[in-house]
Amino acid sequence: xxxxxxxxxxxxxxxxxxxxxxxxxxxxxxxxxxxxxxxxxxxxxxxxxxxxxxxxxxxxxxxxxxxxxxxxxxxxxxxxxxxxxxxxxxxxxxxxxxxxxxxxxxxxxxxxxxxxxxxxxxxxxxxxxxxxxxxxxxxxxxxxxxxxxxxxxxxxxxxxxxxxxxxxxxxxxxxxxxxxxxxxxxxxxxxxxxxxxxxxxxxxxxxxxxxxxxxxxxxxxxxxxxxxxxxxxxxxxxxxxxxxxxxxxxxxxxxxxxxxxxxxxxxxxxxxxxxxxxxxxxxxxxxxxxxxxxxxxxxxxxxxxxxxxxxxxxxxxxxxxxxxxxxxxxxxxxxxxxxxxxxxxxxxxxxxxxxxxxxxxxxxxxxxxxxxxxxxxxxxxxxxxxxxxxxxxxxxxxxxxxxxxxxxxxxxxxxxxxxxxxxxxxxxxxxxxxxxxxxxxxxxxxxxxxxxxxxxxxxxxxxxxxxxxxxxxxxxxxxxxxxxxxxxxxxxxxxxxxxxxxxxxxxxxxxxxxxxxxxxxxxxxxxxxxxxxxxxxxxxxxxxxxxxxxxxxxxxxxxxxxxxxxxxxxxxxxxxxxxxxxxxxxxxxxxxxxxxxxxxxxxxxxxxxxxxxxxxxxxxxxxxxxxxxxxxxxx
Amino acid sequence: xxxxxxxxxxxxxxxxxxxxxxxxxxxxxxxxxxxxxxxxxxxxxxxxxxxxxxxxxxxxxxxxxxxxxxxxxxxxxxxxxxxxxxxxxxxxxxxxxxxxxxxxxxxxxxxxxxxxxxxxxxxxxxxxxxxxxxxxxxxxxxxxxxxxxxxxxxxxxxxxxxxxxxxxxxxxxxxxxxxxxxxxxxxxxxxxxxxxxxxxxxxxxxxxxxxxxxxxxxxxxxxxxxxxxxxxxxxxxxxxxxxxxxxxxxxxxxxxxxxxxxxxxxxxxxxxxxxxxxxxxxxxxxxxxxxxxxxxxxxxxxxxxxxxxxxxxxxxxxxxxxxxxxxxxxxxxxxxxxxxxxxxxx
Numbered sequence: 001x002x003x004x005x006x007x008x009x010x011x012x013x014x015x016x017x018x019x020x021x022x023x024x025x026x027x028x029x030x031x032x033x034x035x036x037x038x039x040x041x042x043x044x045x046x047x048x049x050x051x052x053x054x055x056x057x058x059x060x061x062x063x064x065x066x067x068x069x070x071x072x073x074x075x076x077x078x079x080x081x082x083x084x085x086x087x088x089x090x091x092x093x094x095x096x097x098x099x100x101x102x103x104x105x106x107x108x109x110x111x112x113x114x115x116x117x118x119x120x121x122x123x124x125x126x127x128x129x130x131x132x133x134x135x136x137x138x139x140x141x142x143x144x145x146x147x148x149x150x151x152x153x154x155x156x157x158x159x160x161x162x163x164x165x166x167x168x169x170x171x172x173x174x175x176x177x178x179x180x181x182x183x184x185x186x187x188x189x190x191x192x193x194x195x196x197x198x199x200x201x202x203x204x205x206x207x208x209x210x211x212x213x214x215x216x217x218x219x220x221x222x223x224x225x226x227x228x229x230x231x232x233x234x235x236x237x238x239x240x241x242x243x244x245x246x247x248x249x250x251x252x253x254x255x256x257x258x259x260x261x262x263x264x265x266x267x268x269x270x271x272x273x274x275x276x277x278x279x280x281x282x283x284x285x286x287x288x289x290x291x292x293x294x295x296x297x298x299x300x301x302x303x304x305x306x307x308x309x310x311x312x313x314x315x316x317x318x319x320x321x322x323x324x325x326x327x328x329x330x331x332x333x334x335x336x337x338x339x340x341x342x343x344x345x346x347x348x349x350x351x352x353x354x355x356x357x358x359x360x361x362x363x364x365x366x367x368x369x370x371x372x373x374x375x376x377x378x379x380x381x382x383x384x385x386x387x388x389x390x391x392x393x394x395x396x397x398x399x400x401x402x403x404x405x406x407x408x409x410x411x412x413x414x415x416x417x418x419x420x421x422x423x424x425x426x427x428x429x430x431x432x433x434x435x436x437x438x439x440x441x442x443x444x445x446x447x448x449x450x451x452x453x454x455x456x457x458x459x460x461x462x463x464x465x466x467x468x469x470x471x472x473x474x475x476x477x478x479x480x481x482x483x484x485x486x487x488x489x490x491x492x493x494x495x496x497x498x499x500x501x502x503x504x505x506x507x508x509x510x511x512x513x514x515x516x517x518x519x520x521x522x523x524x525x526x527x528x529x530x531x532x533x534x535x536x537x538x539x540x541x542x543x544x545x546x547x548x549x550x551x552x553x554x555x556x557x558x559x560x561x562x563x564x565x566x567x568x569x570x571x572x573x574x575x576x577x578x579x580x581x582x583x584x585x586x587x588x589x590x591x592x593x594x595x596x597x598x599x600x601x602x603x604x605x606x607x608x609x610x611x612x613x614x615x616x617x618x619x620x621x622x623x624x625x626x627x628x629x630x631x632x633x634x635x
Numbered sequence: 636x637x638x639x640x641x642x643x644x645x646x647x648x649x650x651x652x653x654x655x656x657x658x659x660x661x662x663x664x665x666x667x668x669x670x671x672x673x674x675x676x677x678x679x680x681x682x683x684x685x686x687x688x689x690x691x692x693x694x695x696x697x698x699x700x701x702x703x704x705x706x707x708x709x710x711x712x713x714x715x716x717x718x719x720x721x722x723x724x725x726x727x728x729x730x731x732x733x734x735x736x737x738x739x740x741x742x743x744x745x746x747x748x749x750x751x752x753x754x755x756x757x758x759x760x761x762x763x764x765x766x767x768x769x770x771x772x773x774x775x776x777x778x779x780x781x782x783x784x785x786x787x788x789x790x791x792x793x794x795x796x797x798x799x800x801x802x803x804x805x806x807x808x809x810x811x812x813x814x815x816x817x818x819x820x821x822x823x824x825x826x827x828x829x830x831x832x833x834x835x836x837x838x839x840x841x842x843x844x845x846x847x848x849x850x851x852x853x854x855x856x857x858x859x860x861x862x863x864x865x866x867x868x869x870x871x872x873x874x875x876x877x878x879x880x881x882x883x884x885x886x887x888x889x890x891x892x893x894x895x896x897x898x899x900x901x902x903x904x905x906x907x908x909x910x911x912x913x914x915x916x917x918x919x920x921x922x923x924x925x926x927x928x929x930x931x932x933x934x935x936x937x938x939x940x941x942x943x944x945x946x947x948x949x950x951x952x953x954x955x956x957x958x959x960x961x962x963x964x965x966x967x968x969x970x971x972x973x974x975x976x977x978x979x980x981x
Contacts (some may be wrong), residue, residue: 016915045953045954045957047950047951051915051980052978053978053979053980054978054981078975078977080978082922083976084924084929084940085940085943086922086944086947111976111977115977192908195907195908197908199911199981237710383852400688522955527683527684527948528683529946529949529950543815543944544942546814547942549929551939556941556943558944559949607794
């Protein structure tokens with residue numbers, strides 16, 4: 001079960017993503033003597049906080065019918081974050097992979113009008129997905145991309161006797177103290193002169209979850225929009241997922257991230273009448289149009305109704321009980337989103353179509369941070385028309401060259417050195433096979449020494465760690481298949497310990513090189529709380545630093561906030577913080593002689609694109625560079 | 636000087652049992668806490684890279700106020716009470732009198748200034764009989780009790796009621812936070828002697844003794860530390876007494892965020908950066924009180940979260956204090972210490 005099942009509640013409001021933009025520019029990591037000042041980006045003193053603001057439950061679904069204000073006490077309650085600890089943090093994987101920004105440490109609560117916490121759960125860290133050009137116009141500095149997050153709330157606790165039938169039903173439907181949560185984010189403002197600065201809109205849904213199901217996508221029907229990565233698809237309806245109810249009597253579709261908005265404040269763009277249906281055949285290509293006889297219409301998408309999006313978060317359930325034709329074709333024909341034909345008197349233009357032959361494969365979690373010597377599991381799941389696909393081969397490949405196109409500024413990523421067991425770029429793919437439940441697992445292993453290049457543990461020069469990409473597709477993927485090119489597994493392999501021989505660390509030799517970087521990258525902390533580049537400042541906050549460096553990555557106060565420092569280096573820092581020299585303070589050591597020239601592979605940043613000064617780095621720059629390198633314009 | 640309504644002292648002295656004392660220790664917790672918002676606002680308003688000595692002095696005082704609050708909590712816990720920190724009313728209304736106060740001392744939330752230190756902070760910390768250094772405020776003829784008398788009454792009454800009222804003698808449920816506080820300052824309260832010793836720490840760190848303005852060698856009591864800031868010099872013992880002397884404690888008036896005094900969330904229109912950020916600060920401060928409430932009510936594992944929130948507040952204060960105030964040109968937004976439980980502003 002998932003947020004596409006019943007019961008579910010919908011919420012709407014705002015989010016704040018007060019990201020720090022300094023680390024959008026790779027060269028900001030260079031603390032060598034030849035380093036220039038970093039590009040500050042549009043929000044250099046961001047706190048990294050991600051939180052929900054003014055979010056309220058606006059609708060729900062229970063016992064086969066939608067709920068709105070007055071139908072249930074839950075409608076009108078607020079969706080809040082933690083009340084006894086800091087809010088979550090939004091973190092890029094790496095300055096060279098900014099397109100999978102992940103929320104860490106966010107608690108989500110449902111709070112009644114009397115300020116009682118009705119349910120509380122921990123958002124399992126997850127990156128966004130299905131990033132696309134959702135907003136058409138607006139301010140020059142607006143982030144016009146929209147995206148969605150899907151994850152689970154874990155360790156859910158409930159108030160003892162919730163008054164709301166919807167909440168009680170949700171509790172009964174959920175297992176393992178888990179709930180499924182999804183939300184679309186859009187309309188994000190980057191102009192410090194507007195109220196929306198660091199703020200955007202959110203429309204989301206919370207529903208039941210069952211163990212054994214994926215956490216970050218729905219085992220359902222997948223409709224993948226063709227067109228340029230991060231762009232606007234020709235049908236103007238973005239990638240979505242849907243799920244047929246277990247009893248076959250209804251289908252629920254998530255349009256939450258699928259309709260464009262004109263501006264951040266405009267509501268959905270009217271693209272005319274939009275219908276949902278199923279083709280009566282199973283073609284091996286994406287259809288541009290379909291005749292009346294070629295489709296069983298399921299229903300009209302009521303996206304033009306006032307308040308529809310606010311109340312439903314774009315999730316629509318269509319009744320199939322009186323539609324025998326659709327129910328029959330659903331089993332082995334693709335779903336479509338259509339509009340009445342613009343050119344012909346009858347028939348439909350196809351805006352969006354289910355994946356060819358209903359085939360789909362997804363890595364559930366697709367962003368990994370891995371320490372030297374560590375093994376983690378990448379869980380894949382293959383489906384055909386929403387049902388598990390057993391015995392299917394999944395071909396795993398090296399996605400490095402593709403990731404390099406997204407990599408922003410140098411150093412070059414296209415041929416990463418050895419570090420993790422992704423298949424070599426030149427060799428044949430590695431094939432794994434799904435079990436009877438459609439699942440297959442890949443053991444992702446990092447070298448004991450971490451990534452190395454010619455013996456150097458920091459292959460990217462001043463930038464620790466190394467990025468890898470694991471591409472995947474069904475081994476027998478139809479040649480006409482439309483895939484979501486953004487779907488690959490992104491991996492940050494941490495470097496081995498800065499000081500590998502367990503020599504007792506000193507400030508000058510081991511700590512300052514790391515701390516100086518983080519001081520530069522998180523100025524709101526280094527300027528206002530503790531100057532990490534300054535020994536005298538650091539030693540005034542030993543206990544707090546020991547706490548922050550010992551917290552797990554899932555904790556909102558984990559340091560570094562960028563979460564790009566491996567366990568070994570964090571342990572070295574903790575060892576140093578706990579060491580007391582003769583003066584009772586951690587050892588200073590002796591200053592290093594200044595290096596003659598910084599050893600680095602980085603080149604001067606050169607975008608060659610006319611950007612607003614505030615967009616020189618970050619996602620906008622990534623997309624412009626990708627378009628340039630790939631020759632694929634987003635428009 | 637903080638002037639306590641004498642009825643509070645009388646009520647302490649008439650306490651017949653531990654539960655009769657609970658409300659007074661809760662008042663002490665609220666009083667010790669109530670100095671923290673004005674002090675940290677002044678501290679946060681000092682721009683980075685400037686006024687470092689002043690910032691360090693205020694920080695050292697704030698940390699001791701936190702200790703004092705923790706001591707009062709531990710004594711309350713020790714005699715069977717439960718600190719209440721997570722509710723509306725725990726934070727006093729600023730500007731206004733501090734808890735239990737009478738008289739005309741009104742404490743607000745303002746950016747750092749020398750007059751603020753002289754007229755408000757030194758007045759809060761002023762001993763009944765300050766040791767003459769460079770200034771001596773004239774005592775007014777009024778019927779009031781001092782904070783010292785209040786705490787003396789608590790000590791006397793605890794001694795009178797005896798060891799039997801100490802029912803929770805260990806941490807937990809008491810809180811020692813040994814990573815952050817010295818064990819000779821924050822220790823488990825096991826009986827009247829510990830309670831008296833702990834209260835003396837509060838008194839001496841705040842006011843010094845009648846003979847010595849230093850609570851520790853090199854560390855003047857709060858009144859005299861604020862005196863150092865006001866004088867711009869360091870307190871020294873001389874042959875005849877005490878004086879503010881070199882090294883200087885310089886103040887750079889350009890190194891202060893220009894905060895509009897006593898900002899409130901309701902002052903700002905919905906959908907303004909000012910409102911979003913002031914509401915965010917208040918929500919985080921309230922979260923910190925929620926976490927501390929849990930820490931002092933059996934969930935000592937929440938201490939890390941409370942510490943995390945304290946550090947978060949510094950970054951949130953910085954964001955806030957760089958935000959221009961739309962209601963008053965030339966000023967930025969200052970923090971508000973309102974107890975809020977919802978995140979809003981748009």
